[in-house]
Amino acid sequence: MVTERKHDRAFVRTFFTTPTAVDEDDTAKMLRRAIDLRGMEAPDVWVPDNEDATAPSMRDEGVENIIEVVSKDGADFPSEIHPRVVWHRDSPSTRYQGFQQMLEIADPENGAVEYIDGFVIPEVGGIDDWKKADEFFTIVENEHGLEEGSLKMSVIVESGQAELAMGKLREEMGKPENNLERLFMLVDGEVDYTKDMRAITPTGKLPPWAELRHNTSRGASAAGLIAVDGPYDDIRDVEGYHERMTENQAKGMLGIWSLTPGQVVEANKAPLPPEEGSWLLEVGPKQVELDEEDGTYRYSGSRLSLEETDGGYILRVGGDEYELDEGELEEELLDRAEYVPSMNDIVDSMEEFEAAKEAGRGAIAMERAATLVIDGIEVDIQNDRMWDEATYQAAMTPITLFQDVYENRPDQHEDLAEMYSEDVVERAMEVGN
Incomplete structure (x- = not known):
């Protein structure tokens, strides 16, 4: 067998x-x-x-x-x-x-x-x-x-x-x-x-x-x-x-x-981690990528709208309408938002977890925050994700892929360095080893 x-x-x-x-x-x-x-x-x-x-x-x-x-x-x-x-x-x-x-x-x-x-x-x-x-x-x-x-x-x-x-x-x-x-x-x-x-x-x-x-x-x-x-x-x-x-x-x-x-x-x-991180927002049956502008992430489509009222906000998604206060709005958008980490983000997180593990800690919280802009209204969202050994091993798959590509395809070294920078490439080749 x-x-x-x-x-x-x-x-x-x-x-x-x-x-x-x-x-x-x-x-x-x-x-x-x-x-x-x-x-x-x-x-x-x-x-x-x-x-x-x-x-x-x-x-x-x-x-x-x-x-x-x-x-x-x-x-x-x-x-x-x-x-x-x-x-x-x-x-x-x-x-x-x-x-x-x-x-x-x-x-x-x-x-x-x-x-x-x-x-x-x-x-x-x-x-x-x-x-x-x-x-x-x-x-x-x-x-x-x-x-x-x-x-x-x-x-x-x-x-x-x-x-x-x-x-x-x-x-x-x-x-x-x-x-x-x-x-x-x-x-x-x-x-x-x-x-x-x-x-x-x-x-x-x-x-x-x-x-x-x-x-x-x-x-x-x-x-x-x-x-x-x-x-x-x-x-x-x-x-x-x-x-x-x-x-x-x-x-x-x-x-x-x-x-x-x-x-x-x-x-x-396609299978390699992206060069830049991005935020996705669930709008109806699909996720759309938000446009980054001056450190904020802007939704510019027509299927979702946000209106500020005296008592809070009205969020419209397709044919649905939600009356929300500030906390509820943040929670709703946080549920709809998802971050796609870049290669640098993945390497940063893995290095941070490796350092924590070296110091004797088995799990740490990784924070991810962003400011979303919908119809000119800014909304801050933030979440904490717990990283433990299982999370680390799952995150290792795209890094292992990258390492396999780098080791077996020297003809692509220049392309990879141009995509990610020499520094990120060097760090990606070190994590997990």
């Missing part, structure tokens, strides 16, 4: 796929462009995609292109490289083709395998199918004199069978008859999952599949793996992409498929 994570990378923010062969004079053009990406445009995991992104008639050439491009420029690529090969739970011939693709790409004589970290297996089925893929990995490693388990295996969850198989991983990994500890990422593939589930929506859009994303995140957590969401194909809808990532992050799924370098940039930054 698996007991701990086996891979150095603790987080993957971005899973970026690229066709391995396109119908142009230079069929490897897209691969050449991708392998030159650096900084925030470069993903944490690059996936030369020899399955869905590449026409079946060009997949043999796609294998050759992977070998050519990765053997030539892989040494300078800043991230992990995991080609996707063909596979299907119901097709022995397709599984054999995937095996042959892995065998060719991993041949040391071709010069690419030293820069390749693993392979991505699509369309897996039940747990026995996962074991078949794992056995092929082991054969490839033995055939080429590679260390067993050195090639990571990631799977795309695109069927109900695969979803149920995730619940069995914890029991299966670590058994002597398999090498499933090589597993690295669990990636959702909502398009084929929708087809497998025979789901229908009135507009033809994909269902949100929140349950699948939760189950994938849970399966990854239980087995010490990394969960990654599937593609968001409306590449111009940046706001929708951010909403999807925010929903995922609340489930513990910090990675997402990226289809363009622009999406890679957004997904690389």
Whole structure:
């Protein structure tokens, strides 16, 4: 039974796929462009995609292109490289083709395998199918004199069978008859999952599949793996992409498929703590970010209004109206307001708690105060949050993510220093150690 994570990378923010062969004079053009990406445009995991992104008639050439491009420029690529090969739970011939693709790409004589970290297996089925893929990995490693388990295996969850198989991983990994500890990422593939589930929506859009994303995140957590969401194909809808990532992050799924370098940039930054802190105010069903102005936080929308009367205040939210005195108004707004801490805020709080713990105190109160401005009326709010060891450990997750990024992506050091400042970066790398 698996007991701990086996891979150095603790987080993957971005899973970026690229066709391995396109119908142009230079069929490897897209691969050449991708392998030159650096900084925030470069993903944490690059996936030369020899399955869905590449026409079946060009997949043999796609294998050759992977070998050519990765053997030539892989040494300078800043991230992990995991080609996707063909596979299907119901097709022995397709599984054999995937095996042959892995065998060719991993041949040391071709010069690419030293820069390749693993392979991505699509369309897996039940747990026995996962074991078949794992056995092929082991054969490839033995055939080429590679260390067993050195090639990571990631799977795309695109069927109900695969979803149920995730619940069995914890029991299966670590058994002597398999090498499933090589597993690295669990990636959702909502398009084929929708087809497998025979789901229908009135507009033809994909269902949100929140349950699948939760189950994938849970399966990854239980087995010490990394969960990654599937593609968001409306590449111009940046706001929708951010909403999807925010929903995922609340489930513990910090990675997402990226289809363009622009999406890679957004997904690389989204899980990291913000550069500046901000106050949110609940207005009806949504929270809105307040505008900071001269040290105060101003609401400028139309769904909430505040009026001062002789006896107190009238607060209107949508169609609701509240008559409140000063204390009641402060309490109401405090209930509706929420602070989003910046990286510097998180580091400050953690340093303060570490100092208190060093002095023998097990819990301390952290104060957060602000002046809200609504229709020209200023209202001071303040709350105290108790920090104990559990709070500290929860706050450590975004810091651990940042530390993992900093350690594994030196090409992003300059970007991170520009986002947060050198001082904050240095302090963030020290807390928790």
